[in-house]
């Protein structure tokens with residue numbers, strides 16, 4: 236999916252001041268939508284163009300993007316969170332063999348919230364994780 240919006244525009248829209256670091260990290264997520272990145276992977280990709288980019292800065296920016304509602308933070312078994320773009324609601328499929336996360340369209344989730352929400356609770360968001368083996372891993 237191609238977004239007409241720029242990283243700069245999205246930051247402003249979500250009340251974040253535009254800094255080179257925020258812009259570069261968000262742009263990377265926009266360019267490769269559907270990927271879910273560890274902070275270390277983000278760093279490896281951006282270091283050639285931003286040699287001064289510190290690990291701590293990347294974590295800080297990613298957390299700011301999560302708080303602003305632009306990004307999602309996904310837990311992993313080794314406690315290294317993965318970060319992905321979240322401009323539209325979606326669910327995930329995680330491959331138990333290679334550990335990759337894939338976005339899954341959110342269709343049908345509304346029905347589940349009606350059935351599974353606890354009494355008197357108002358459900359704002361549903362996160363479903365499907366587990367299995369991805370296409371590549373089934374082939375090998």
Ligand SMILES: [Zn+2]
Pocket residue numbers: 330331332333334335368369370371372
């Ligand atoms: Zn796989």
Ligand SMILES: [Zn+2]
Pocket residue numbers: 271307319320325326327337338
């Ligand atoms: Zn995702």
